[in-house]
Amino acid sequence: MFHRIVNTSKSHSFFLFGARGTGKSTYITSHYSGEETLFVDLLKPGEETTLLKNPNHLVERIRAQGPKLQRVIIDEVQKLPKLLDLVHQQIEASKREGHPLQFILTGSSARKLRRGAANLLAGRAFIYHLYPLTVRELGTHFNLTQVLQYGSLPEIYSHVQASDKRMYLEAYAQTYLKEEIWNEQIVRKLEPFAHFLEVAAQCNGKILNFSKMGRDIGVDTKTVQSYYQILEDTLVGFILPAYHRSVRKRQTTAPKFYFFDTGVKRALDGTLTVALLPQTYAFGDAFEHFLLLEIRRISSYQQNDYRFSYFRTHDDAEIDLVIERPGKSPLLIEVKSSELVDSEDIKPLEKIAKDFGRCECLCLSRDKVRRKVGNTLILPWQEGLSHIF
Numbered sequence: 001m002f003h004r005i006v007n008t009s010k011s012h013s014f015f016l017f018g019a020r021g022t023g024k025s026t027y028i029t030s031h032y033s034g035e036e037t038l039f040v041d042l043l044k045p046g047e048e049t050t051l052l053k054n055p056n057h058l059v060e061r062i063r064a065q066g067p068k069l070q071r072v073i074i075d076e077v078q079k080l081p082k083l084l085d086l087v088h089q090q091i092e093a094s095k096r097e098g099h100p101l102q103f104i105l106t107g108s109s110a111r112k113l114r115r116g117a118a119n120l121l122a123g124r125a126f127i128y129h130l131y132p133l134t135v136r137e138l139g140t141h142f143n144l145t146q147v148l149q150y151g152s153l154p155e156i157y158s159h160v161q162a163s164d165k166r167m168y169l170e171a172y173a174q175t176y177l178k179e180e181i182w183n184e185q186i187v188r189k190l191e192p193f194a195h196f197l198e199v200a201a202q203c204n205g206k207i208l209n210f211s212k213m214g215r216d217i218g219v220d221t222k223t224v225q226s227y228y229q230i231l232e233d234t235l236v237g238f239i240l241p242a243y244h245r246s247v248r249k250r251q252t253t254a255p256k257f258y259f260f261d262t263g264v265k266r267a268l269d270g271t272l273t274v275a276l277l278p279q280t281y282a283f284g285d286a287f288e289h290f291l292l293l294e295i296r297r298i299s300s301y302q303q304n305d306y307r308f309s310y311f312r313t314h315d316d317a318e319i320d321l322v323i324e325r326p327g328k329s330p331l332l333i334e335v336k337s338s339e340l341v342d343s344e345d346i347k348p349l350e351k352i353a354k355d356f357g358r359c360e361c362l363c364l365s366r367d368k369v370r371r372k373v374g375n376t377l378i379l380p381w382q383e384g385l386s387h388i389f
Contacts, residue, residue: 001030002137002154005301008128013091013103013121015077017110018130019235019260020180021172023154024106025075027130032104036070038062042079051080058086062101071102078107084121091124109180111233129235131297132261133157135385148276148286151263169267173197180234187230192219196227200237200257201269205289207242207254207312228257236260238296243309243322256310262289278337278366287337288320291364291381295321295333298389311356317348323388329358331388334376336365346376362387 004027008014018024029039038061042048051057062072072090077083087103094101103125107113133152135142141157150156150165153172159165177194180186187193195217203213210224217224231237237260242253259265266272266286276283292308299306305326311319323331334349346363353361353375361376364384371378379387 001026002133002139002141002157004130005134005137006128006130007301008104009102009126011102012126013087013101013124014105014126014128016104016106016128016130017235018106018108020108020176021153021155022130022132024108024130026154028073028075028104028106032071032073036068038065038069038072040072040074042074042076048079051083055080055083055086058083059090062090067099069101071104073104073106075106076108077105078109078111078113081113084113088121088124091121109234111186111230129300131293131300134294134297134301135382144290145276148262148283148290149266149272151261151266153261153263156263165263166267166272169263169272172264173267176234176236180236181230186234187227192217192223193227193230196224197268198270200228200231201259201265203257204259204265204269205256205285205292207256209254231257231259236264240292240321241309243311243319258289258292260293262286262293265289278339284337287366288335291335291385292321294385295323295388298385302389304389311352313352317352319349319352329360330356332356332359332361333384333388334361334363335381336363339366339368341365341367341371341373341378343373346373346378349376350374 004023006027008016008031016024016028040047040051040058042051062069074083074087087105090101091103105125133154138152150169155168156165159168177190177197181193182190196213196219199213199216208228210221214221214224228239232239237257240256240258242255244253259268263272271282274282276286296308307324309322309324311322311332319332320335321333323333325331332349332353334346336345338345341363349361349363353359362384363376363378364381365378367378367380370380370383377387
């Protein structure tokens with residue numbers, strides 16, 4: 001079992017959000033178990049049906065546990081959002097009785113909670129996120145090529161053969177379509193959404209053109225935008241906005257989108273059988289994807305309020321990642337998969353930095369040693385992650 005670096009509360013109620021397969025149930029049961037814990041698994045059809053018909057059944061089970069009960073775990077709570085009203089009541093009631101209960105609520109979709117009129121307990125519960133495994137969590141199991149090709153969902157590491165890893169990821173992509181989208185009736189027609197997923201994976205990390213994508217898959221622009229919202233709500237990806245000092249302009253400039261795992265992205269665009277070789281375009285894209293995911297995961301776990309965006313000029317010069325840090329100057333990051341970055345590689349970064357104002361410039365690469373060219377610090381990517389955080 002991998003040691004996860006998310007640091008959840010031992011006494012205060014909280015939500016733990018994460019895409020399917022990120023290890024939420026494993027984490028919760030390994031850290032919060034015993035006779036003082038009541039576990040409710042809504043993935044069990046019988047459990048879901050019982051509580052759907054009679055939500056108060058949960059309160060009856062809590063009362064039956066008596067004073068020994070310290071916490072209640074509800075796994076995949078988005079399947080029954082109305083239970084949060086009861087959870088809210090029980091949090092307040094247990095406080096009044098002098099025996100406060102901790103509620104731990106996991107979920108793989110914020111969409112159903114919002115649409116089910118859930119209020120996320122109005123601040124009475126902390127919010128954490130769990131992601132595929134980070135480099136630190138993997139430790140000696142980390143292998144860059146393997147992570148670029150197959151991602152870092154925990155289940156991947158129970159498979160030794162490449163063919164088994166591919167089959168798992170292909171099944172994961174189908175499960176997402178079936179369980180998260182179709183069974184939950186999020187979209188009316190599955191076929192155009194399935195086509196959209198393939199196109200979205202092909203456009204991973206690229207500036208989005210919603211109207212062009214709509215023409216490609218046969219739907220209108222608003223439908224494409226709603227599809228991306230579904231991906232964000234079900235936690236399988238995130239929007240990276242364009243940087244601008246004006247919040248209004250930041251919202252109207254075309255964003256990028258990144259899937260939450262490099263392996264899932266390759267499963268969706270059908271490239272799992274294609275080897276990722278250094279010094280190829282595909283390798284470079286996967287390396288950039290991996291590092292952006294790693295940076296966002298660490299930032300989330302550290303809860304440091306960093307804001308992320310990309311920057312592009314009118315003449316198409318681009319910076320992969322801009323990190324706005326409270327109380328510090330912006331950090332401009334260029335990612336290169338090369339083992340020897342030269343001055344030409346960082347010329348766009350140097351040029352943009354001059355017009356950017358006060359900022360710090362980093363280039364993360366597969367270089368073996370740290371160097372400085374102009375105002376840009378070139379770092380081996382592992383050292384770069386330490387430098388950022």
